[in-house]
Amino acid sequence: MFDQPESFVTADGRTIGGVMMEMKNITLRFGGVVAIKDISFDIREGEIRAIIGPNGAGKSSMLNVISGFYNPQDGEVWYKGERRPSMKPFEVARQGIARTFQNIALFEGMSVLDNVMTGRLNHMNAGIVSQAFWYGKAQREETENREVVERVIDFLEIQHIRKTPVSRLPYGLKKRVELARALAADPKLLLLDEPMAGMNVEEKEDMSRFILDVNDEFGTTIALIEHDMSVVMDISDRVVVMDYGKKIGDGTPHDVRNNQAVIDAYLGVSHD
Amino acid sequence: MTATDSADLVSIPALLARNVREFGDKAAYREKEFGIWQSWTWSEAVEQIEALALGLLSLGANRGDHIAIAGRNRPYLYWSMLAAQSIGAVPVPIYQDAVGDEIAYVLDHCNARFIVAGDQEQVDKILDIRADLKNLEHIIYLDARGLRKYDHSILSQFHKLQDLGRAAKATLGPELVARQAGQNYDDICVMLYTSGTTGRPKGVVLSNRNVIETSKNSSQFDNLGPNEEVLAYLPMAWVGDYTFSMGQALWTGFCVNCPESPETMMTDLREIGPTYYFAPPRVFENQLTNVMIRMEDAGRLKQWMFHKSMAHAKTVGPALLSGLPVSFMDRVKYWLGDKFIYGPLKNTLGLSRVRVGYTAGEAIGPELFDFYRSLGINLKQLYGQTEATVYVTIQPDGEVRADTVGVPAPGVEVRIGDNGEIYYRSPGVFVEYYNNPESTASTKDKEGWVATGDAGFFEEGSGHLRIIDRAKDVGKMADGRLFAPKYVENKLKFFPNILEAVVFGNDREFCTAFINIDLNAVGNWAERNNIAYGGYQELSQHPEVLDMIQAHIEETNLSIADDSMLSGCQVNRFLVLHKELDADDGEMTRTRKVRRRIVEEKFSDLITGLYDGSERVATTTEVTYEDGRKGSISATLELRDAAIVAVQRMAAE
Numbered sequence: 066m067f068d069q070p071e072s073f074v075t076a077d078g079r080t081i082g083g084v085m086m087e088m089k090n091i092t093l094r095f096g097g098v099v100a101i102k103d104i105s106f107d108i109r110e111g112e113i114r115a116i117i118g119p120n121g122a123g124k125s126s127m128l129n130v131i132s133g134f135y136n137p138q139d140g141e142v143w144y145k146g147e148r149r150p151s152m153k154p155f156e157v158a159r160q161g162i163a164r165t166f167q168n169i170a171l172f173e174g175m176s177v178l179d180n181v182m183t184g185r186l187n188h189m190n191a192g193i194v195s196q197a198f199w200y201g202k203a204q205r206e207e208t209e210n211r212e213v214v215e216r217v218i219d220f221l222e223i224q225h226i227r228k229t230p231v232s233r234l235p236y237g238l239k240k241r242v243e244l245a246r247a248l249a250a251d252p253k254l255l256l257l258d259e260p261m262a263g264m265n266v267e268e269k270e271d272m273s274r275f276i277l278d279v280n281d282e283f284g285t286t287i288a289l290i291e292h293d294m295s296v297v298m299d300i301s302d303r304v305v306v307m308d309y310g311k312k313i314g315d316g317t318p319h320d321v322r323n324n325q326a327v328i329d330a331y332l333g334v335s336h337d
Numbered sequence: 338m339t340a341t342d343s344a345d346l347v348s349i350p351a352l353l354a355r356n357v358r359e360f361g362d363k364a365a366y367r368e369k370e371f372g373i374w375q376s377w378t379w380s381e382a383v384e385q386i387e388a389l390a391l392g393l394l395s396l397g398a399n400r401g402d403h404i405a406i407a408g409r410n411r412p413y414l415y416w417s418m419l420a421a422q423s424i425g426a427v428p429v430p431i432y433q434d435a436v437g438d439e440i441a442y443v444l445d446h447c448n449a450r451f452i453v454a455g456d457q458e459q460v461d462k463i464l465d466i467r468a469d470l471k472n473l474e475h476i477i478y479l480d481a482r483g484l485r486k487y488d489h490s491i492l493s494q495f496h497k498l499q500d501l502g503r504a505a506k507a508t509l510g511p512e513l514v515a516r517q518a519g520q521n522y523d524d525i526c527v528m529l530y531t532s533g534t535t536g537r538p539k540g541v542v543l544s545n546r547n548v549i550e551t552s553k554n555s556s557q558f559d560n561l562g563p564n565e566e567v568l569a570y571l572p573m574a575w576v577g578d579y580t581f582s583m584g585q586a587l588w589t590g591f592c593v594n595c596p597e598s599p600e601t602m603m604t605d606l607r608e609i610g611p612t613y614y615f616a617p618p619r620v621f622e623n624q625l626t627n628v629m630i631r632m633e634d635a636g637r638l639k640q641w642m643f644h645k646s647m648a649h650a651k652t653v654g655p656a657l658l659s660g661l662p663v664s665f666m667d668r669v670k671y672w673l674g675d676k677f678i679y680g681p682l683k684n685t686l687g688l689s690r691v692r693v694g695y696t697a698g699e700a701i702g703p704e705l706f707d708f709y710r711s712l713g714i715n716l717k718q719l720y721g722q723t724e725a726t727v728y729v730t731i732q733p734d735g736e737v738r739a740d741t742v743g744v745p746a747p748g749v750e751v752r753i754g755d756n757g758e759i760y761y762r763s764p765g766v767f768v769e770y771y772n773n774p775e776s777t778a779s780t781k782d783k784e785g786w787v788a789t790g791d792a793g794f795f796e797e798g799s800g801h802l803r804i805i806d807r808a809k810d811v812g813k814m815a816d817g818r819l820f821a822p823k824y825v826e827n828k829l830k831f832f833p834n835i836l837e838a839v840v841f842g843n844d845r846e847f848c849t850a851f852i853n854i855d856l857n858a859v860g861n862w863a864e865r866n867n868i869a870y871g872g873y874q875e876l877s878q879h880p881e882v883l884d885m886i887q888a889h890i891e892e893t894n895l896s897i898a899d900d901s902m903l904s905g906c907q908v909n910r911f912l913v914l915h916k917e918l919d920a921d922d923g924e925m926t927r928t929r930k931v932r933r934r935i936v937e938e939k940f941s942d943l944i945t946g947l948y949d950g951s952e953r954v955a956t957t958t959e960v961t962y963e964d965g966r967k968g969s970i971s972a973t974l975e976l977r978d979a980a981i982v983a984v985q986r987m988a989a990e
Contacts, residue, residue: 078486215371220482225600227372278483 067109067303067317081302082110085254085286086131091140093126100126101137102310108254113280114288115297118307119330124290125167127307128256131288132164133157159187161253165243165260167290173232177223177242178214180231184249185210217248220282221275237268241275248279255279257289261296269293273300294331298322306330348520348545349422352587357383360563360590366412369597369605377412379590385413387513389420389495391502394509396451396475396493400425400516403447403528407431407440407463408455410569410595413479413495415583417453418573422526425516429528429540430574432927433459434920436965439538441466443530447540447771448472453495456480460492465965522546527583528771529576531723532926540771541576541723550764551726552584554747558731559693565591565613566690570602575928576723577697581615584726606687614694618701619929621716623857624686625708626833630861646674647711654679654711659735679712688714695719698928700804700823702831703739710737718742720804724780724787725749726765730802741801751802757792758808810933812843818905820848822933825897825906832889833858837918839936840908841944847909849947851940852886853917859885874915874972883977886913890979898982907981910947912954914940915972921961946976 072082086108093101101123108114116124129135130142136151143149144160163184171180188210191203199207218224221241226234231242240260247255260276261269277300279285291297297304298318306314306321308330314321321327346352356365356379365379377385398404404421406428408414418428429447431440433455440462444452450472454460460478464487467473478484479495493501502509526545530538555561569582582593591613596605603624632643653667663671683689694709694716701718709716715734720742721727729751732743745751749763762785769777781787792811793804805811806823814820822840829838829850836855842848854877863870863879870876894907918924924936937944939958946954957971 212371215373219371222598224372224597225604281485282482 072110075302079111079281080284081112084108085110085145087143088127088130089141089143091127091130091137091142093123093130093135093137099310101130103140104305104307104310104312105140106305106312106315108286108288110286111280111284112286112302113276113300114286115301115304116288116290116307117292117294117297117304119292121309122307123310124292124307125258128164128258128288128290131254132162132256158250161251162256163247163250163252163254164256165240165247165258167258167262169236169239169243171231171239171243171246174230176228176230177234177245178218178227180242181214181217181245181249182210184246185214187250188213213251214249217245220278221245221248237264237271240264240268240272244272244275244279248283248285252285254286254288257287259290259292261291261293269296276300346549346588347522348517348524349419349526349587350517350520352549353379353383353386353419353423354517356587356590363563363590364592365586365590366415366593366595367609368412368595369601369608372597374594374608382412382416385499386416386419386423388499388502389416390423390513391505391509392493392498392500393420393424393426393451393502394512394516395501395505396498398424398426398451401525402426402451403429403449405429405431405444405447405449405452406573407435407452407459408433408479408573409599410571410573410578410582411455411479412593412595414453414455414573415569415593417477417495418527418583423517424513425520425524427525427528429530430572430579431530432532432572432574434572434963435927436921436961437462437466441469443538443540444470444473447528450474451477453477454479457483460484460487462965520545522549525768527579529574529579529723532575532928532930539773539776542768542771543726543765544768547726547765547767548580548584549588550748551580551728552588554764555580555728555731556585556589558733558747559613561585561589561591561613561693563590565589565692566609566611567591567593567613567615568602568606568609568611569593569595570599570606571615571617572927576727577615577721580727581613603687607685608687610687610690612690612692614688614691616694616696617698617929618696618705619699621696621701621705621709622833625705626855626858628682628686629833630857633861633865643678646678647708649674650679650711651707654713655707655737658710658713658715659737675713683712683714688712691715693717697721697742699930700827701739702827704831706739719746720802722787722789724767725761725763726767728763728765729759729761729789732801736799736801738801741796741799741803743802744800745802752786753794754788756808757794757805757811759789759791759793759802759804760786761789762786814842814848814905815844815846816905819903820906821903822906824903825850825893825908826931828893828896829889829908834862834885835889837931839918839931839933840906841937841947842906845948848906849944850890850908850911851936851943852890852911852913854882854886854913856917873917874970877913877915878972878975880975883913883975886911887977887979894979894981904982908979909981910976910978912943912947912974912976915956915974916958916960916970919960921963922959943974946974952976 072080074080084107089105091101091104116127118124130137133152133154141148189206191206195201195203261272280287304318304321306327313326314324361380362378364376365382367374367376404426406414406417421428431443454476475491477493477495477498481494523544523546526543526548528540528542530540571578586593594609596602649670653663653671656663691714694714697719717732717737719731720729728746730743731746749761751761754760766785766787790808791804792806792808793802796803806821810822812820820842825840826838829835834855835852837853839851840848856873890908890911897907898904920927925931942956943954953973953975955973957969959969961967
């Protein structure tokens with residue numbers, strides 16, 4: 066099904082559209098170290114796309130290329146049918162791409178509500194005077210944005226910590242707040258960097274549920290990195306497998322699970 | 338209210354119409370959603386109710402159909418009950434946290450044709466057991482999240498059904514009017530399933546008369562008016578919530594406020610500031626535990642002020658509240674305390690405006706009770722049952738005590754049987770157990786007297802009722818001494834560190850106990866004492882925790898020994914359980930009462946260990962997770978001896 070260019074409907078009733086983002090022959094080097102070596106893959110509208118691989122495989126680097134934080138030395142990034150020039154991360158954000166971070170990057174001293182509100186920054190353009198006096202456009206904008214934020218808070222079930230400073234929250238909830246902030250930006254493409262790292266089984270299940278619900282409810286395309294295979298296989302439509310900066314597999318979870326190169330990368334291979 | 342007026346109020350639709358007439362523009366329901374309190378006046382609420390009622394008619398709902406309601410407290414679900422009543426159907430609220438089997442039993446037993454479910458979680462549970470429910474025709478759900486992809490042949494969204502109803506108003510309107518008008522005082526109003534401490538739940542059928550008479554009497558007793566505010570947060574399937582949030586709210590026209598989510602309840606309580614408040618002892622206990630935990634972290638000056646003021650409040654607060662004479666200096670000191678400590682504390686607890694507060698369901702610890710009373714909160718006790726539409730006895734203002742449950746409520750007659758069992762007769766006495774004539778006959782006699790199953794006596798002088806225990810739990814020990822487990826358990830549970838206790842000893846030589854620690858309180862204590870632990874199980878078996886619990890038990894034994902009749906109930910041996918007793922595992926009812934027999938069966942190996950003198954027992958227990966999956970946990974438990982006071986032997990000498 067993923068071979069055909071047109072959109073189609075999956076068995077569970079979701080619509081997968083055409084190609085939204087395409088990575089063509091990406092190579093990323095840090096000095097002499099090759100982090101990503103000639104990787105190509107695409108992300109289609111409405112799908113949940115996972116990038117997996119052992120530690121140091123280059124997954125986070127790949128995500129940073131997509132989010133515009135790194136500019137690859139070779140290769141092209143195509144977004145919505147156009148070649149994307151090298152961009153600053155805030156420019157990428159304006160194109161409708163939001164992300165979360167592997168090691169949580171929230172404003173610790175601010176409340177959950179304020180943190181999530183920052184996700185709306187690209188949707189506020191009242192002038193500095195209007196903002197300072199909280200009058201006219203600024204006031205109207207804040208009300209509108211607050212409504213969007215409240216819906217996200219309701220969706221992710223974090224009402225009870227709305228006014229709590231982030232520094233007082235446990236790890237699992239911080240991860241959820243980060244997701245909330247990314248969602249508040251109303252993204253077309255959501256990038257999640259190890260959303261389940263360091264969570265216990267129950268928290269992982271909750272997070273999986275939220276990711277599926279976001280995809281289902283808002284039709285958001287999601288690209289996520291994870292190294293817990295079992296979770297990824299359950300929720301994603303297609304999986305890219307990386308090892309030592311190279312792509313060693315790409316396909317549905319079923320294909321990938323049966324791919325010998327993937328099995329070797331995860332279980333190790335004897336060298337005799 | 339004029340006499341002619343109240344004579345017409347014989348059904349729920351009649352009450353709704355009266356409220357629109359008299360309080361049309363006054364807030365009837367509020368719910369916090371998206372961070373803001375949304376509110377509906379009585380007129381707006383009735384429009385919503387009628388739209389849903391028409392929608393139900395368009396689905397073909399008949400008079401007398403059972404319509405089940407499952408979800409957390411939300412105005413929409415209260416309206417669902419009212420919509421069902423508007424078309425002459427009978428609402429059956431069910432416990433939202435019940436697992437598949439329990440829901441299957443209830444839905445099958447009442448032959449529900451329609452179900453209103455709060456969200457995906459509830460819908461999933463029902464769809465899982467759908468094959469067993471032959472009569473189920475349609476599920477109406479409220480929160481659409483996650484349900485988009487479901488097969489909608491038997492599913493409808495709440496608001497869409499309302500829109501259907503509004504569109505069909507021209508054709509179905511006359512039918513709705515006829516259904517609303519054709520209801521009398523003895524028609525069935527609601528069916529509530531008992532939580533069932535023993536065996537399967539029973540469907541208690543209550544008539545309009547039961548609900549309306551009881552609401553009228555109890556509202557008059559406490560002078561409840563249309564301006565009261567209540568917070569609806571207790572399970573909708575429980576008779577208390579039905580009486581407070583539906584019966585009394587409809588009768589007096591007061592406003593029902595629903596919290597944003599169960600976790601935000603305390604914040605919402607503070608924002609609403611209810612004037613009429615109900616909570617089981619465990620909620621008051623949690624609040625007090627939280628206050629105490631936070632006080633321990635406060636600065637020295639604040640701690641000193643708090644303890645000094647609370648000590649003064651304890652001596653004069655209850656007397657002031659009961660209107661007893663108090664010296665001028667004490668009044669001044671109390672006034673100062675109120676300005677600096679009690680007032681702000683009540684505000685933090687969300688109880689500043691409480692005019693009448695009730696606690697029931699379980700015995701409340703005297704210290705806990707006095708703590709709230711000494712702050713100036715008019716907390717009272719009542720004793721009731723589903724079968725009585727709540728009220729059996731109640732404490733009038735000025736006659737409030739921790740150890741009694743008050744005098745018979747207005748309109749209620751109470752007598753004590755030969756074996757000490759309490760019987761009552763009232764306008765609130767239930768019609769029958771649904772489809773269960775044997776149980777109805779064994780509970781309610783021809784003259785309308787109902788057996789409570791509790792043993793108690795009227796105190797001489799005051800005429801207040803005192804409850805000893807469940808009549809069938811009161812037993813004899815092997816040597817013939819009286820065994821009243823609940824009496825001991827309640828004493829143990831008054832320690833903040835002990836969440837739950839189960840005492841054994843019927844037909845035995847001596848008494849033993851299972852203890853559940855309170856993770857909040859003990860966890861906080863562990864943190865302050867630098868005791869590391871990985872989880873509930875590890876903490877529960879920590880030697881220092883065992884020492885602490887042992888000290889609590891020995892202190893309890895000392896106080897039990899004072900009572901010559903019950904001195905045999907001292908706990909000789911005990912253990913701390915490795916898991917919390919849980920309703921999902923069947924060990925407790927949904928209202929959190931221990932199911933003694935099931936606990937006895939399930940942990941029989943541990944009980945054997947307690948009586949054969951072993952010091953350690955290895956055990957494996959099956960647990961059920963919230964989604965219905967099963968797993969097991971194993972642990973090795975330490976069994977300990979506790980010192981007892983040898984009263985009996987001295988008496989024998």
